[in-house]
Amino acid sequence: MAGELRRRKRKADSKRRQYGNTFVDHLLVTVRGGKGGSGACALQATLKGSGPSAPCGGNGGSGGSVYLTTSPSLSSLTTLKKRVIGGQGSSGSGAFKHGRRGEDVLITVPVGTIVREIRREGEEERTVREENDLGLNDEEKGKRKWQRWIVTHPSAGGEVSPEEYKDAEDLLRREQRWNILTPTFDEVPPIEMDIDQPLVEPVLLAKGGLGGLGNPFFNSPRVSSKGFLPPTQTFEFELKLLADVGLVGFPNSGKSTILRCLTGKQAEIAGYQFTTLNPQIGVVRVYDDGGWVSNLEEGEEVEESWIRREKEEIARLLGEQVFPDPQLPQKKTQREVERIRFSISDNPGLLPLASENVGLGHSFLRSIERSPVLVYVLDLGKTSPVEDLKVLKHELESYKEGLSERANVVVLNKGDTVDEDEGKEKIKEIEKYLNGQEKESEVIVLSGKYNLGVQNLVNTLVEKVELAREERKRGLKEKERLKDSAKKSSSFGLRRME
Numbered sequence: 001m002a003g004e005l006r007r008r009k010r011k012a013d014s015k016r017r018q019y020g021n022t023f024v025d026h027l028l029v030t031v032r033g034g035k036g037g038s039g040a041c042a043l044q045a046t047l048k049g050s051g052p053s054a055p056c057g058g059n060g061g062s063g064g065s066v067y068l069t070t071s072p073s074l075s076s077l078t079t080l081k082k083r084v085i086g087g088q089g090s091s092g093s094g095a096f097k098h099g100r101r102g103e104d105v106l107i108t109v110p111v112g113t114i115v116r117e118i119r120r121e122g123e124e125e126r127t128v129r130e131e132n133d134l135g136l137n138d139e140e141k142g143k144r145k146w147q148r149w150i151v152t153h154p155s156a157g158g159e160v161s162p163e164e165y166k167d168a169e170d171l172l173r174r175e176q177r178w179n180i181l182t183p184t185f186d187e188v189p190p191i192e193m194d195i196d197q198p199l200v201e202p203v204l205l206a207k208g209g210l211g212g213l214g215n216p217f218f219n220s221p222r223v224s225s226k227g228f229l230p231p232t233q234t235f236e237f238e239l240k241l242l243a244d245v246g247l248v249g250f251p252n253s254g255k256s257t258i259l260r261c262l263t264g265k266q267a268e269i270a271g272y273q274f275t276t277l278n279p280q281i282g283v284v285r286v287y288d289d290g291g292w293v294s295n296l297e298e299g300e301e302v303e304e305s306w307i308r309r310e311k312e313e314i315a316r317l318l319g320e321q322v323f324p325d326p327q328l329p330q331k332k333t334q335r336e337v338e339r340i341r342f343s344i345s346d347n348p349g350l351l352p353l354a355s356e357n358v359g360l361g362h363s364f365l366r367s368i369e370r371s372p373v374l375v376y377v378l379d380l381g382k383t384s385p386v387e388d389l390k391v392l393k394h395e396l397e398s399y400k401e402g403l404s405e406r407a408n409v410v411v412l413n414k415g416d417t418v419d420e421d422e423g424k425e426k427i428k429e430i431e432k433y434l435n436g437q438e439k440e441s442e443v444i445v446l447s448g449k450y451n452l453g454v455q456n457l458v459n460t461l462v463e464k465v466e467l468a469r470e471e472r473k474r475g476l477k478e479k480e481r482l483k484d485s486a487k488k489s490s491s492f493g494l495r496r497m498e
């Protein structure tokens with residue numbers, strides 16, 4: 001058993017390497033707003049001998065901020081960079097010209113992403129730490145600080161005296177532009193978001209730094225201030241896809257084939273394990289007569305992907321036009337009214353010990369965790385599908401308590417591969433096992449490959465999804481109510497004691 005598992009893990013790993021890891025669902029991203037530009041030290045041009053010229057340096061532009069938004073077309077965090085930095089503000093220049101603002105940067109993630117800020121460190125804190133490590137005395141520290149915040153113009157002539165520095169420092173302090181410490185998580189709580197709906201407007205993750213001030217502010221020919229470098233924030237991005245229905249099963253049990261029957265999505269289908277490496281999401285659209293959008297006739301064979309590709313290739317060679325499979329059906333007419341639409345995810349196959357990260361392990365379990373309806377897909381052609389079911393249940397439960405309970409639809413696929421007696425025997429065994437369980441489960445026999453018996457599955461899924469949505473609505477209302485009552489009760493707590 002252990003040897004077999006190792007072999008399978010090796011196989012899964014090598015396939016992952018072969019195609020590159022195109023599905024990323026967990027990532028640490030360092031984010032920082034752009035640095036502000038420096039203020040300028042400039043003097044107005046004057047005629048010779050007409051007295052001292054006035055300072056005219058412009059302020060620096062502030063740095064760009066980093067925002068977060070969602071896109072419906074994404075289903076992975078692959079597009080994210082590990083380091084995202086807002087645009088730098090440009091410096092001010094003479095004749096009161098202020099610097100341009102740095103460009104804002106937008107991070108786009110799929111809906112279903114959880115974002116957590118886990119670390120925050122500012123320039124100021126870092127320098128203080130470094131200085132302590134170097135063991136500098138106060139005077140040296142002060143000098144370094146001035147160098148950090150104040151720009152002195154060499155061509156403006158002469159050394160800047162400590163008094164001048166001190167004045168500049170005081171002015172900056174008054175404007176709260178001196179030595180701004182990064183707030184700790186206690187002072188300003190970390191950003192934490194569970195994006196379970198498309199964001200209406202971008203959310204600010206990291207603000208750009210303020211620009212420096214030009215020399216008119218200091219009323220000095222030689223001094224202006226530098227822009228701020230905002231703190232570096234580290235965010236953890238975790239993707240938990242949000243499909244209404246998730247398909248769970250061993251590799252090769254026919255999950256992708258079922259997805260194809262239900263949604264028309266051309267997921268890769270092949271007769272070997274780990275065909276599907278990344279979760280795929282399709283949308284099932286059901287009419288009010290119970291029919292669903294599909295371009296397959298009942299009984300029509302779902303071909304393996306390579307056969308389809310070969311046929312397309314031949315057609316191309318013969319000069320025939322090759323149409324990609326249309327997403328919308330020809331056999332359904334406009335008259336039919338859509339009743340419900342839900343999403344379904346086809347996932348990589350699960351292996352024993354997936355909960356301990358064997359096979360594609362966690363990455364896959366994470367993506368099904370949030371589907372309110374889970375469906376077990378079993379291969380009826382195998383010797384003992386009931387054993388498979390037990391393993392699947394066990395894995396879900398050990399990954400997260402209560403998860404196996406949520407899966408209460410059991411699909412017995414490949415019904416065409418067994419003869420009647422054998423099939424009945426296996427179904428009986430499974431029903432017997434399920435009867436012993438606390439929660440009732442529905443058993444559906446079908447053949448994905450020949451598109452038979454899929455109607456039953458659609459009916460059941462519609463029922464379950466509707467139920468789940470109602471429950472969610474009720475849950476949300478309850479939450480609102482609790483929030484309201486919490487507000488009311490807290491207003492008592494705020495009453496002033498005379």
Ligand SMILES: Nc1nc2c(ncn2[C@@H]2O[C@H](COP(=O)(O)OP(=O)(O)OP(=O)(O)O)[C@@H](O)[C@H]2O)c(=O)[nH]1
Nearest residue numbers: 252253254255256257271274275276349414448449
């Ligand atoms: N005879 C028969 N074969 C089927 C049926 N459903 C799927 N198959 C075949 O089983 C094989 C695997 O199907 P897939 O849909 O790729 O299986 P999967 O569960 O997505 O597999 P992984 O992506 O590896 O986890 C393919 O060769 C299909 O043609 C069925 O109902 N009957």
Ligand SMILES: [Mg+2]
Nearest residue numbers: 255256275276
């Ligand atoms: Mg598959």
